[in-house]
Amino acid sequence: MHTWKSLLSVLALAGSAVSCAHHGETEVVPEHEREELLKKWDQEWSFSGIASFAHLRPVKCLIEPQENYDIAVIGAPFDTAVSYRPGARFGPRAIRAASARQMAGTSYNTRAGINPYQSWAKITDCGDIPITPFDNGLAERQMYEAFLELGSRKVVNAAPKGGQGIGTGHPKLVTLGGDHSVALPALRALYQIYQKPITVLHFDAHLDTWNPVRYSAYWQSEQTQFNHGSFFHKASREGLICNSTSAHAGLRTRLTGVNDGDYTNPGPEQGFIRIHADDIDELGPMGVVDVIMQRIGLDPEQPVYLSPGGWTTREFIRILRGLEKLNLVGADIVEVSPAYDNKGETTALAAAQVAFEIITSMVKSGVDEELGGWYGRMDEVGAEDVEAVETESESDSETVDKDEL
Template identity: 45%
Template sequence: MISITLLTLGLAAYATAHGDHDSQKSISGPHQSLWYNRLPGDGGTQADSVFSGITTFGRLPYKACLSEPGVQYDIAFLGAPFDTGTSYRPGARFGPSGIRQGSRRLNLYGGYNVPLATNPFNSWATVLDCGDVPVTSYDNTYALRQIEEGHYNLLSRAPSTDARKRGPAKHERTLPRVITLGGDHTITLPLLRSINRAYGPVSVIHFDSHLDTWKPKVFGGSPSEVASINHGTYFYHAAQEGLLRNDSNIHAGIRTTLSGPSDYDNDGYCGFEIVEAREIDTIGTDGIIKKIIDRVGTKNPVYLSLDIDTLDPAFAPATGTPETGGWSTRELRTILRGLESLNLIGADIVEVAPAYDTNAEHTTMAAADALYEIMSIMVKKGPLSAMVEQLPGTNEL
């Protein structure tokens, strides 16, 4: 009896020290109700601390969106657990669950992004974790089709906000944004196919240590049509399929070894400009940001694909093809924040392979933090209807 009394008093004191939580039923948005001064069975709710409960990205509400066509959102997180297109270390099929685990504390103190002056967890936007696309590990062709159709299923819905206003998508529609958790980098090809169905060709910002525009006969030998599509050739196929806006795409963070200088020359046929990782030593983060913005522009729809191996292995060891000499987590987050003027319509993060991580979850936390910056940019920018010039009486469909 004494121990129960002391426990109750202790919890009550903790609640008093941290403010009036009876009048503040939610911390970090409407999805995280906490209790402090009641014991289970004594009229209290289930405890929901940052280290407990079901793991979703940033502890967002979960909806099985693919099986619930009526669910609406402005930003959806979607997992694509695919890694049978990798050439070195497999394991990125566990990336979606690992990134979610690394994101648990993103809104521990409320989720407010100080540098970007916005709170992506408590804003105009309805943000959900929609779980994972069901992906087979036995048939790459079918798996990529599953990813494309799953992504398009979510992308093509009416958003929660401004659904009736004109937007930048085909037929002047305003669509939600989808952020995809990979998976190896092969998944970007079906994602761009989905984007193309909704928007047409788009400009792409590609953060990576590798070019990923290799011709299939050079990378993998292309013994079959299936083998020709992998995490080093997907941009080649995207260019051939007309999914990219010509001469408005950019690689950032490149530092891989090459077969020769001609590899950079050949990269041009996919419409990319190259920013090497080592350029940060001479032009700094501001120079990197300027190059990216100058290349893709601030008026067109932009898709962002982030390979976690952009970071140096010291900061993100758990990846399929690590390369030394990369950027720090702080540098990457600074660069991402500098892109707030862009019209990001979607994004993915790939090549997170948790099996190679440290016990401290360095890589999964870095991946989650990068997505936090991207998510913050999307929220701060507002609904995609904002891309269309606001003219009185003409913006509604």
Template identity: 40%
Template structure:
């Protein structure tokens, strides 16, 4: 069959159709053999958009937000922001499976099809803090300084707040300590809403510190240390707890001393369910500034297998997102999603997707209620 000289769409209903350009072409070569029609080059259209429209292009930032090198004085001076995403690729203070150093990347990949509600706020992704994996003491000093620098920049909308807020992507849960240290400098003591299957208020001499002082700061002791440093209020709360404690009576006693009440994972099945949990959290923190920390293992392993210390019997992704969204109206001064270890995820990257949605919900809470830092007054 002889090839057509050109292809064209049929004009239907009087609508204007388009067609490939007509090119002078002989269907046979000099020897009389049938030859393939060449593809005509397309003309360059100056109006073609090459900036937007694809979730598969370029560097992977959270929800395709603009990247800003927040550690560069020159760049931060010209690209101001109100809320920053900061990765904390660190996992050398875990007591279970390692791998959370790859969590920030996994969460960003899971967020590629999402859009962030900006409203008044300019939100950017600062990339990851540069953390060594060979010395925890140095790594925590690096992360402390990273938070200090990112939160010290002038904001894009200074009429609302002069201090940026930070959503941290972890990383193991000990990285939250650096965020709380930074938050204290800017906002003073905060109430912590801690979504987790573990209490994380163990005394260092009980978990890690019995080996060495170096080992005493880890992902199960950071809230104890935060309390000892005077960073958090005695109006904090755990939600989703279900893992066993090391010393039943003394661990719970110390947890209360650190300022926490407990909502267990199974409380969701009691009368009142999700609505009651939301109400208890709001009542507990009152009008204080709030820091929300979400360990992905608060979810049942069926919904989030990719974590270091998985505990069966947790909440579903829908239940957790409903609870977080129900906290709308609280003055959230900072937040994190931690303990995502992508190497343990399934082929559908279920955990990364869940963590990304959690991050978006946390950002929505931050945008919904602008907060002025103590430095603004």
């Protein structure tokens, strides 16, 4: 009897809800009220709002096929291909939270002379790829299909430079990882999109070109080939990488065995040049930049994929800023594991800053004008333009002052 009474109560509540729904109608907000609401409430603090990257409008692009963009930020929460400590599946969430201090109205990049969020490019946070943690083969396919879909969308805005370069007409992808193996499905997708091997600029302490037998020569399967230390080996054997223009930088790795065979044994993955972590002591950050630029070049028809890590944050960001003219079509920021970060979350903050610098360079590369040099210092031509603007501004100020008097 008590059960029937409970059921009748539930049905009565449901009926009330349905009844109320019939009476409710969507009201059109008058334009003047909408404007007033926007003036009052359409703003955020860096510490408020939903945790999208840099407060960008979040969209689940994979289920919104009509959503287009010029640059997509996409999360790849995958970490079951690591050899030691998992946890990077929480990296995208941590990087997004750390990026909260970046806001469209307060993100002018002084070194580049541009605010990437208020320039020509539409930048969208496309959410996360729903990657399974139970089957690495399926996860690999999910990531490949997602990257291929997102990288094949139409762009929204034509870059001011116009139709220059192989990247024209394709959106650029910035991946928040995830362990480092996410680069393999990303490279597979980019190879299909651009129909040619991709130049890889790999900043890391480790080579990540290990032959998979490095981990075990006896216990082998198709999926043991896919891990965060062997993905470049596999990518090279699949012909995805342009070895003649690719580079490792920041190396301080240990090798297998009792000799330098990992460096010297012939193989398709050994075409990368190697810049070691210690080399920065002799070369300095800009010397490292020069070596990389000489290797990769500025060929507008050669797409470049950036996978950063390696040196200290200060050294690396300085080098990264010097590479702003590279023809970047994709990048990843990986191996951010919040469980091993410190209380200040400095790893996540560094990753968010690296993403900001990469996005800045992608946007700046599409601008067909001289935007100036480091921290607001311009070249001679740019400085003359600024001086003319300042003179005009001072003249306007004097006019206003006289009018006020």
